[in-house]
Amino acid sequence: MEKNGLLKRQLSKQGMRQVFTVTCGLIALCIAFGIINPLFFSQRNISNLLRQIAPIILIGIAQSFVLITGNIDLSIGSVVGVSTMMSATLMTKGMNPWLAAFFTLLVSLLFGLVNGYLVAGFKLPPFIATLGTMTIGRGIAQIVNNNYNTGAINTIEKTAEAVDRFRNFFYYGKFLGIYNGVWIALAVFIVFNFILNRTKSGRYLYALGSNPEAARLSGVNVLKTTTIAYLVSAFCSYLVGITQCCSAGMGAMDAGNSYEMYGVAASVMGGVSTLGGTGKLIGTVVGACIWSVLQNGLQFANAPVAIRNIVIGIIIIVAVLLDIIVRNRKPKLADSKKQ
Amino acid sequence: MEKNGLLKRQLSKQGMRQVFTVTCGLIALCIAFGIINPLFFSQRNISNLLRQIAPIILIGIAQSFVLITGNIDLSIGSVVGVSTMMSATLMTKGMNPWLAAFFTLLVSLLFGLVNGYLVAGFKLPPFIATLGTMTIGRGIAQIVNNNYNTGAINTIEKTAEAVDRFRNFFYYGKFLGIYNGVWIALAVFIVFNFILNRTKSGRYLYALGSNPEAARLSGVNVLKTTTIAYLVSAFCSYLVGITQCCSAGMGAMDAGNSYEMYGVAASVMGGVSTLGGTGKLIGTVVGACIWSVLQNGLQFANAPVAIRNIVIGIIIIVAVLLDIIVRNRKPKLADSKKQ
């Protein structure tokens, strides 16, 4: 019962060690890319890279919240699509962008609500429930503008200026030299990290993922807690969708395709278990960084496409393997406990 | 301890009930499509439909084996891609198709081996391990023919005839009026169903998925058992890849994209739990049928693409919800125990 300060306590926790190893991996990766092409570290690329990481962080947070409760959200990519298409369609019809974003938010959150009820209320396996809403979501993204991608969102005179301001707010603008998207992702991270670590709801999310029955018997409202996780996921996906609408200046029906897997990748690389109950959002952020740095750095290294896939695959494996090797020194084959 | 015959016993077993409900759903679906368009039940479409179901059954069996052990295989689609591209490339270079298929088999099984070792040997989370091999696999599929889809596999004079026989064997030929692909899927189902239900290896797969620690303490070789599951998965994916090569008569680098999710859908609709330990292959077959019937039937109903996605999503959810409703009569919201 030492009183050695919170920091040490936090670091000693399971999960934080993996965050640490993976961060080392990330740094190594950056150095390697910097050596291959010094422009990797150019001011321009750093701010560029940060802006590319931002949506992956959001997607990662989305998936992490759900994974921590022991579930999974396959509808993330579709919600991104719905959010992009719906906001863009409304804007092309001349609606004020903020109003359009508000209506889109409501629809996006509906996905979270439905997912939560299907999984916790009706006890559907999360894979099926969210595979269903994923497919439905893609259909809705297609139907919104009558089976077409939208045109440019800033063509209506009346709202053109507002739309441009809106686009700057989410994507093109900078604050203190850093793109707004990065600030938004940062703010989302801080808020949700706080919720996860410091509030009752956060505790309930972990408890639910660790042992749903014990959580229920401890007075945790399973339906509410699960729904919160899916709502957070839908909210983050919504933000990514809006950002994509702003960045492209139009709505694409297949926006966000398979983003849910990027979310899983970022989360799991950062130490979130798909079995629930463990993981830190800061790990997810590091995982998201690795993912984006790989995409960016390999382009800088001029690697051919096929090689790129192979390198990404190897690094995904090695990033997590590293931690396991550090933990076990010699990982005994099939000897110690399965996680 | 009734002796009421095997059937009742089998039916009463967990999982079989879901198979039953889902089968009822499948029949209802077929009837509905038949009413919308009577051509759905035409001789031609039935044999056509059966051939379309076959690869989904194989993919479903692939994923089911892995899901039963409590893991997941995201590399299925990539192995399909590698298998198509590699066999096609070798054939365009004039290799005898059976020899080409044999070499391709070795490479495909290597994926299973690596997955098994990464997951059970090095204790990598299966999501990460197979996400890695999935990406690597796609890279390999691209690199095999130097970043090109292959040309037609039957252009080399020397082997043209052998290739055509090969293509007939896997795809175009019929036996007793039914396409060979269906027979192959049937054979694979019978063999692997037998293995799963009657052999030690099958038993260990369930035990591992049910409680890996208990299985290990009972002397189950976790590494071997996990690897078997991934090898089966790789083998089935390989077969699908070969079939695709035969059907298209060429190799496409992106063949099999996201098939792993079809496998999950077929498995889970048929009652296989993503948490491991439960599920019957026959359920997976029914799940695969639902999946393919939906694709086929909606085309016959001439439904626009957006509507189609929405309908598929709803039916995925309803198919499984049905079982839960039948089980609980009134599903109490968030009240009874989570599965």
Add this chain to the structure above:
Amino acid sequence: KEDSGTKTWNVSLITMDSMDQHWVSCFEGAKDAAKELGVTVTFDSPDTKDDNKQIEKINNAVAAGKDGILLAANAQDAPVAALKEAQAAGVKIMYVDSPANFDTLRLFATDNREGGKKIGERLLQELKAQSVTSGKIGIIGVNKATESCNTREYGFRDAFEGQGYTLLETQYCDGDATRAKEIADNYIAQGCVAVYGSNEGSTVGAGNAAKEALAAGIKVIACGSDASDTNKQLIKDGALLCIMGQNPYQMGYKGVYAMVDLLNGKDLGGYQYVDTGVNVIELSNVAQF
């Protein structure tokens, strides 16, 4: 960018995705031109068709100090803002295959609508020749968001305007030849008299399905797009009536030449659309391609 004559220019080719045969051929052309000119071309396409990923690739190319970008825009409006930023950073831009709503000096492309229409007209001619004057025609698309293929499809539909045929709801195969074949099988089971595929994979599927049906004595005509080896073989086999042949190699090749001219400070004049040509390839002329 001083001593322009001796500088080794770095050009980035960003197409819609990195796996489609069409784009790989385009890159081949670009690579050959680059070799001749002594410059570097890298293939920086996203792994899948995704506007946002394409925008990121453009941003990365700018950050990586590329001198020029040859772009096949996934959507006309999506990359506009990124292209503005790129131009502001001194990067030269030209289009291959598909332009964006942003002014550049050159576009090397096929007229997809015209090409689709030509295929439709050829099919119509053949149907009439076989005295099939009505019936259902199935269309296999890639996905709803691929504009070049959709444009071809519109051209194809144009040709059948008011001709008494029923063009069915388009089915999408994501470019997957196997899925395309299943779709074509379903069309044929529904009694379609013809099937059209709007890209390589969907045409391969249509051709294979037609081949099988023809062998079983069912009359159906298949046609489509993209002159890949497999499709040419299917023409020779009598499975495909005709395909719309484009020239992606030329797009890449000419694109790099024009880009290097521009980088070397040569005056290119104003905007110019360079039609890289469409050919209707059929049994009679397939040997030439």
Add this chain to the structure above:
Amino acid sequence: MQDYIVQMNQICKSFPGVKALENVSFDLKAGEVMALLGENGAGKSTLVKILSGVYTKDKGEITVFNELIHNMTQKIANEKGIAIIHQELNMCQHLTVAQNIFLGREPVKYGLIDNKRMNKDSRAILEKLGVSIDPETITGSLQVSKQQMVEIAKALSIDAKVLIMDEPTSALTSREIDELFNIIRNLKSSGCGIVYISHRLEELTNIADRVTIMRDGQFITSGSYKDFTMDQIIAHMVGREIKEKYPHVDCEVGEVVFEVKNINAGRMVRNVSFNIRKGELVGIAGLMGAGRTETTRAIFGADPKENGQIFLNGKEIKINNPKNAIAAGIVLAPENRKTDGLCIKLPVRENISLPNLDIISNKAGVVKLKNDYKMSEKAVQDINIKLPTVDVNAENLSGGNQQKVVVGKWLSGNSKMVMFDEPTRGIDVAAKVEIYHLMNKLKREGIGCLFVSSELPEIIGVADRIIVMCDGRITGELSRNEATQEKVLTLATRFENKISN
């Protein structure tokens, strides 16, 4: 003199932050029952896990059948005939009973599993154990006690020469325990050496030949069971004397705090009514499957109930789920720590505060970490949970200490009515006394207190009033003065058909 079949010398084993074993020595002869005793966290399970190859030792020597084994693995242990029944249930829930019993050594005919023989053999083994379980039922659908019997059957089905039982009786009731003892005696006479770990010390008289006592990971003493008195054993275990094993406090009995009327919930809870007064501690006794657990769960809202009323301090309250119950101040420490009690992957601190977060967080729902630590550290002190820090994950505690966490998490709130289901299961003597003291304290404070127990001496020793259940109904009530083991057992076996006879 008999030969030693197992000798362990100077065994050491550390876990991160814990020295679980320090130079422990242990030996076992053929045909004897060696009782391995010690407080929770003394290292008993760790020691037997090393012997059976589950853990690898850091230092020390293991000799089995006069053969020095350097690297004990499970495989070697199996070959040497060492079988172990683990403290925690370790079954594949989705497999049938027979499949579990024969897991890893299925009988094979023509290369296929011989299901018929497997089921037949399982049935024979289960019959020998005196339990009626269909070998073809899915294990997960059995009650915990039945699962425990399956686990025992599994170990017995290997003709073991060394049989280790790590608290086999903690989930059993008297009838099965008697059967188990018969079997142990049979095994003994056939030359099998048995290591027996238990916190139910009164059992030892029936079977133990020798005892080995450990404390804090160290070997304390060993010798013939006859040479020790129970008080000596306890003193060796806990390092001090325990004067009163079942402390009882007399309080003035006041008005009714808690009352349930005509609760029905499924087959196992039928028309249950009882009340609890201020200043009394009520115990529920009964045989396995009497419906005691179901009764507490139904009251707590863990399972749906068909009808019935619940009154707290005279006011009727509606309970539809555990959250309602907790909000009203009614709590339940459940029976099965692994499935219902603990979030194994979370720190002990978060487990303890989980149901009490309302108390230690502010209006906005932010948890005050300082209070969080204070609460869990107080609980750790109150019931003496042995752990390095409150931030270790619950899975790293010894079985008994996990049980203490389950009890502790329900004592940290401001409850008005506390129900314990088998609170002392797997807990050592000293800690049991702590828990009795805690229940007595609750009673003194006027908090309603109800506990379910399968240990008759305990329930007779500490309860003021005993409610006896059988087959889902309350069959009688005994006051502290009139309760005897016989009377309780008579009521506990009063099945319905017997009444009508």
